[in-house]
Amino acid sequence: MSHESIQPDSVDTESQNIVLCMKWGTKYGAEYVNRLYNMVKRHTTVAFKMVCLTDRTEGINPEVQCFPIPPLALPEGSPERGWNKLSTFEPDLYGLKGNALFLDLDVVIVDNIDGFFTHPGEFLVIHDWKRPWRITGNSSVYRFKLGAFPGLMPYFREHFDEIREKFRNEQAYLSWYVDQEKKLQYWPDSWCKSYKYHCLQKIPLAFIKPPVKPKDVKIIIFHGEINPPDAIHGGGGKWYRYVLPSDWIKDAWQ
Structure with a gap:
């Protein structure tokens, strides 16, 4: 696939939606990218381009434009912690311009998402559910204008030793x-x-009632030990988190 900069369809690249x-790595196959593209296409009336930053392009729908993941240039042996996501904030990301809606590969879209492109705000992210008293956002879904935070990556690289001690992962640093x-x-x-938190039933109800x-x-949003295939087929949870199959996830994740 081509790694050249996207050539805009119109001169108004600042308002396009990406x-x-x-x-x-190998945790998620190309089918995750393709299903994500299909879900976005089904659930929005907003014109968009889809871009995947990846080290493996095999099997990805040609409608999705692929670029290499920009190198973080971290010290060898540094813990991963999802730091790669921060590369979406490179001051110049392959010449891309406009509004960027980032979606984790394992999210499942179940309803219209037009509002994610139009909701007011310069940076929007999920507020962490488990510890809502903190500012930390869950970076499974966030939106920003490409190039709007040009100092984020230089600061990260210059202060990496301090950052990895202070912040547990990329979303903590990003939120800060x-x-x-x-x-x-x-x-x-x-x-x-x-x-995990809002759909699964608690035991013993989980043995007889499917996720809602x-x-x-x-x-x-999927996080932890359960992913969409587990949700569809059942299982994947820990002993205290029994998971029955979910037909509505099966219908949505395709």
Whole structure:
């Protein structure tokens, strides 16, 4: 696939919408990228381009433009912790311009997502569910204008030793940095929900009642030991988190 900069269809590149995702290593296959593209296409009326930053392009739908993941240039042996995601904030990301909506590969879209492109704010992210008293966002879904935070990556590289001691992962650093810029905002609470926290039943009900779809949810977030195939077939949870098959996830994740 071509790694050349995207050539815009019109001169107004600043207002175009780009859906960004990232795939590295072998944990997620090309089918995750392709299903994500299909879900976005089904659930938005907004014109968009989809871009995948990846080290493996094999099997990815040609409608998705692929670019290499920009190198972080970290010291050898540094813990990964999802730092790669920060490369979406390179001051010049392959000449891309416009509004970028980043989606993790393992999210499942279940309703219209037009609002994720139009909701007011310079940087929007999911507010962490488990510790809502902290500013940290969950970076499974975030939106920003490409190139709008030109200092984020230089600061990260220059202060990496300090950052990796202070911040547990990339979303903690990202939330802190954007908050320092006074631009940190969160999606409406009902839009993004955790499959683990908001859909699964508690034991013993989990043995007889399948996971539920929360009211008004648009995107389901998977984190921890359960992923979409586990949700579809059942299983994948720890002994205290029994998981029955979910037909509504099966219908959505394709």
